[in-house]
Amino acid sequence: MGRARRVVVGGLLALPLVVVGAWIAAGLRRPSAAPTDAPAPLEPGREGDPVVGGRALPGFPPPDADLPADRLHERVDGAEDYLRAQGCTRLLVWDLEDHGAELEVFYFRTAEAASRVFARDVGDSRSAGPGDEGWSGGGSVFFRRGSAYVKLVSVSAPPGTDEGLLGLAARVDRAIQDTEPRSS
Amino acid sequence: MSADTRRRDVLIRLAKAGAALGAAGLAGGLGTLSPGRRREAEPAAPPRRLEAPADGNGVPLAVARGGTPGAMVRAVVSAMGGMSRFVRRGETVLVKPNMAWDRPPDLGANTHPEVVAEVVRLCVQAGAGRVLVGDVPVHDASRVTERSGIGPAARQAGAELIVPPAAGFVLTRIGGAVLDAWEVFRPVLEADRIINVPVVKDHALTRLTCGLKNAYGFLGGTRARLHQQIHPAIADLAITFRPALTIVDATRVMTRGGPTGGRAEDVRPEWAVAAGTDAVALDAWGARLLGIDPADIPYLVLAEGRGVGSIRNGLGRLEEIRVGA
16 A cells, blocks of 8 residues: 555656656757847857868958858758768858859868769769869859869859859969868 | 654655756756847747638639740739739738849749739739738848849839848747747738749759748748758648748749759749649649659648648649740
């Protein structure tokens, strides 16, 4: 009888913990939004990231966005998991208004990873241009230099000439190479 | 041990359990407020929205091809019975394009500006009191509105352009399968009607973005947190926010590299516009344009299962309106 009572009392005492545990589990399963505050300030790169990914490009203004891996969604919204899985450590973004172009530089841990992502975007087509491999046409230039993957897109209407973009892409390519000796 | 002693022990244990429960509850409450967040009031319930005419004028969706974007919009809205079936005099209408990307119109990342402008004009002609064109862009809002061409086109057609931070967000009870409460763009809650005007394109995560995925633009906060459960989250949004009418822009279709894109080579001129009240059917139609079986898109299957619409209505041989150039 005494044992049965202890079991009942123990069960009653455990009930709040069960309820709280279920409540926490339900909360984890049904996410709520973080209230919308001002955009988070730019964060420095994580320790261990390639140095090249933590530097802006020589000869270019500071980037408009400097996103470590955990903030890629702010720019790519939907592709962040894929990019992180490929080893993307950082994304730098410039709005080059003087050139009517937008520049994105994705840094990866390896050149092979950068090449995979580049190939996923452009398929089998390649064209002459900057970088270890590249593609250009229709107002955009995509290329890879080492572990950096560059997307340069004309955002002016009508699009800028491919020649103009290729000249700009060549500058970007040189700037990336200038930073490479400092990479880890 | 006497009965009184045992009772005292039990009461002490219950008191300790109560204190633990209170402490756990407090800790749980604090757990929803990470540093930098502010305590919010209880989430508001989503507004009850007037449903679109149930019969869709006898057709689940209308498709037009050829001609200008504006002419195709007029043709499909006319086939659905005219804009006055969906918008009443004096109402505030939110026109919701895909206006999330810092990209010019030719790249197909955003809804075509002429499609948006024509929808605005039809709403104005139907007697709408206010027509708002709004979205919560991923890229910088001021650049997006201008470079997409939607901002100038919408204003010229008589709309008010609304993007954050011009209007705030309201923590809103969604009460969905995975989406409990979230920050919702205030115009979405305050409009009498929503007209969804998505573009069809490839998406890295969901394969397709069309009408249902476009509802992500109703939300603020860190939307990427939803990406782990994106399919049920989209289905939750489809049930909560039902547009009066959906008009799909397929004038050009981004076939790869979505949602951002950036290569004209990946954009296929399709030169079509579709409209309807069955949001699932319209997404199914959009999926077929990308060569995707709609049954392979989990959020479409989930939305259909929850009564949002019918995949079958978007398949088969649909009668298309040919619009002269």
